[in-house]
Amino acid sequence: MENMTDNITLIGMPGSGKSTIGVLLAKKLGYRFVDSDLLIQEQEGMLLKDIIARKGDEGFSRIENQVNSRIQASRTVIAPGGSVVYCGEAMEHLRQISRIVYLRISCASLKERLGDLKSRGVLLKEGMTLDDLYEERAPLYERYGEVTLDVDHLTMGEVLDCFLRACPEFHPDGERQKRLSF
Numbered sequence: 001m002e003n004m005t006d007n008i009t010l011i012g013m014p015g016s017g018k019s020t021i022g023v024l025l026a027k028k029l030g031y032r033f034v035d036s037d038l039l040i041q042e043q044e045g046m047l048l049k050d051i052i053a054r055k056g057d058e059g060f061s062r063i064e065n066q067v068n069s070r071i072q073a074s075r076t077v078i079a080p081g082g083s084v085v086y087c088g089e090a091m092e093h094l095r096q097i098s099r100i101v102y103l104r105i106s107c108a109s110l111k112e113r114l115g116d117l118k119s120r121g122v123l124l125k126e127g128m129t130l131d132d133l134y135e136e137r138a139p140l141y142e143r144y145g146e147v148t149l150d151v152d153h154l155t156m157g158e159v160l161d162c163f164l165r166a167c168p169e170f171h172p173d174g175e176r177q178k179r180l181s182f
Helices: 018-029 036-044 048-069 082-086 088-097 107-113 130-144 156-166
Strands: 007-011 032-035 076-079 098-104 147-150
Touching: 007 018, 007 082, 007 088, 018 032, 018 076, 018 156, 032 036, 036 048, 036 076, 048 082, 048 088, 082 088, 082 130, 088 098, 098 130, 098 156, 107 130, 147 156
Parallel strands: 007 076, 007 098, 032 076, 098 147
Antiparallel strands: none
């Protein structure tokens, strides 16, 4: 793979399982795990919902772009917040340092999983519903995702198996697919 590092970035809607799957994937591969929302909270000294309340959507986006643009890692699974796809600079950086995997889930499944979006620190414009957010973000996830995994109704183990089938170069036993070179 040209210009590819050994990092994996998981993108997708809030509630798609980025953090949960990211931790399990990191354990399976022997990688580190970074949740960039936690990096943001640590840098700002407050919860995501409080950052959004105090600094507004645009202020939060600037912070999110800056934090994700500065991640330097190796052999790491990175789980940024769902709104990172609005941050062009951050997405370009993540594309350069990792393989971007989109965890696609249906809006119906998200509604079953998610509670109060505001308390989760989800970036929602005034009057916006989960359906609106899904419609706005899905094309961005599709555009940035180099690999798409449909995670609807899958167990965590099934998602990990799907990942290893889709990205065999990350197989934990070093059984990387051999590429022929001429």
